[in-house]
Amino acid sequence: MNAAAVFRIALVLVVLPPMLGMMGKLRDIPGLAWLRSSFLVMCVAYLAAVIEDLWMEPVFNAMQHLGIGIAGVLALVGVVTLVRGWPVPRRRS
Amino acid sequence: MPVLGRIGDVLTLITFCTAFGILLWHALRSPRHDQTTAEWLLLAVLGIYVVISISDALIWAKVTTFFEPYDDYLEGIFPVLALGVVFAAYSAQQVADALRAQRALAQAHELMMDIVDGAPAGILFLGPTGATVFANDAAKQVLDLEEDDVTGAITGPGWVEEGTAEARPGELSSLVRDEPYDGMPVTVKWPNGWAVDLRASGRPLSDATGDVGGVVVSFEKPKMLYPG
Numbered sequence: 001m002n003a004a005a006v007f008r009i010a011l012v013l014v015v016l017p018p019m020l021g022m023m024g025k026l027r028d029i030p031g032l033a034w035l036r037s038s039f040l041v042m043c044v045a046y047l048a049a050v051i052e053d054l055w056m057e058p059v060f061n062a063m064q065h066l067g068i069g070i071a072g073v074l075a076l077v078g079v080v081t082l083v084r085g086w087p088v089p090r091r092r093s
Numbered sequence: 094m095p096v097l098g099r100i101g102d103v104l105t106l107i108t109f110c111t112a113f114g115i116l117l118w119h120a121l122r123s124p125r126h127d128q129t130t131a132e133w134l135l136l137a138v139l140g141i142y143v144v145i146s147i148s149d150a151l152i153w154a155k156v157t158t159f160f161e162p163y164d165d166y167l168e169g170i171f172p173v174l175a176l177g178v179v180f181a182a183y184s185a186q187q188v189a190d191a192l193r194a195q196r197a198l199a200q201a202h203e204l205m206m207d208i209v210d211g212a213p214a215g216i217l218f219l220g221p222t223g224a225t226v227f228a229n230d231a232a233k234q235v236l237d238l239e240e241d242d243v244t245g246a247i248t249g250p251g252w253v254e255e256g257t258a259e260a261r262p263g264e265l266s267s268l269v270r271d272e273p274y275d276g277m278p279v280t281v282k283w284p285n286g287w288a289v290d291l292r293a294s295g296r297p298l299s300d301a302t303g304d305v306g307g308v309v310v311s312f313e314k315p316k317m318l319y320p321g
Contacts, residue, residue, distance in 0.1 A: 004165035011169065015176040022183040029128070029182060035135075039175055062097040068142070069104030072112070075139065079112040083119040086128075 005049040012043050030085030034078030042071040102153070106146035113139040127189050131182035138174045141167045215291075217310040221300075223266025226307065231314050235289065236281060271297050271305045289315050 023036055045067030052060035116136050120129075145167055148160035209216055215232035217225055225247040228238050233247075240247050268279065275294045282288040291312040300306030 004169060008169055008172070011172045015172045019176050019179050022179045026179070026182055026186060028186075042171075058095070062095070062101070065098035065101030065105070067101070069101035069108070072105045072108030072142065076108040076112040076115075079116050079135075079139070083115055086119075 001053045002049065005046065005053070009043075009046045009050050012046055016043065029082070031078040031081030034074050034081055038071045038074035038078055041067055041074060045071060102146065102149050105142060106150055109139055109142040109146055113143045127185045128182055131178050131185060134174060134178040134181055138171065138178055141171050141174065213314055215312045215314060217265070219265055219269055219308045219310055221269060221305055221307055223269050225265065232312075235291075235312075235314055237283070265310070268293055268295055268310050269297075269305065269308050270295060273297065291315060 019039075020036075023032065026032055045064045048060045048064040048067060052064060113136065116132070116139060120132050120136055144160065145164050148164055151157050151159075152161060210230045212229060213231060215235050216227075216229040217232050217236075218227035220226045225238060228236070228240075228247050232238065233240070238247050265279075268277070273294075273296050276292045277295070279291050279293050280288055281291060293310050293312045295308045295310045297305045297308050
């Protein structure tokens, strides 16, 4: 089994709850939903990377690569929304 | 299946590189703002997949496999860095909220002080021992109180209360009660013999332990002083 993939998914499981908790309290960040979706799809891709060593390798390998690609699309939409929708940046006083 | 995987790799390369470029362009041209740290960390997160996808492309094109061993490490720090982005954004929002609340509180305080200082009635806040903690302009004028510019302590000329059981010079300890009262007569005498009659109303305030933490005392401005 790929140790790096297992380590990665373990790390995701640790960081996901506080991350989603804080994300739920964030305001005034356009594109946040896209970025959150991107991260969640990335987590699914990481899970597929673990499963591919155990079962149906070609399917889960494709799923992993495709998942990261889809996460990229979501991240791109999120970044474009963020950059376009972010109000005139407020200077620190 | 390999075709699907390849499509995923191409998507990864195009989308992450584009997202990275757009965010870098925004980060470089925008002035510093509340979420600057989060923005640069997000850039680093996107940068991870820029490096990984370029590395994959180089492997696929049989150019080099030099970067391949680093891919796993980079993917390993991705979740932590993503958490860092969210934490930075959340912290910046908390700080901005706290500063906004602080400014609103300062404005409300300033407004209240304007109202209290402009009131024709004398208003005092006495501590639990009877020491004057706060006096508005009318109270300072009637009781001849002065506020120390440095310490903020309020001092009087050593006047004496009369008509109360526990009159003590320099304090209004008899006005500190655990029950509200209205129209309580109190005579304040100055060492030079001048005196003033007041009718005081008080409202006790509890401290965190439930004990009397002080009393807000108000009195109407007397018409005149008289020689006692």
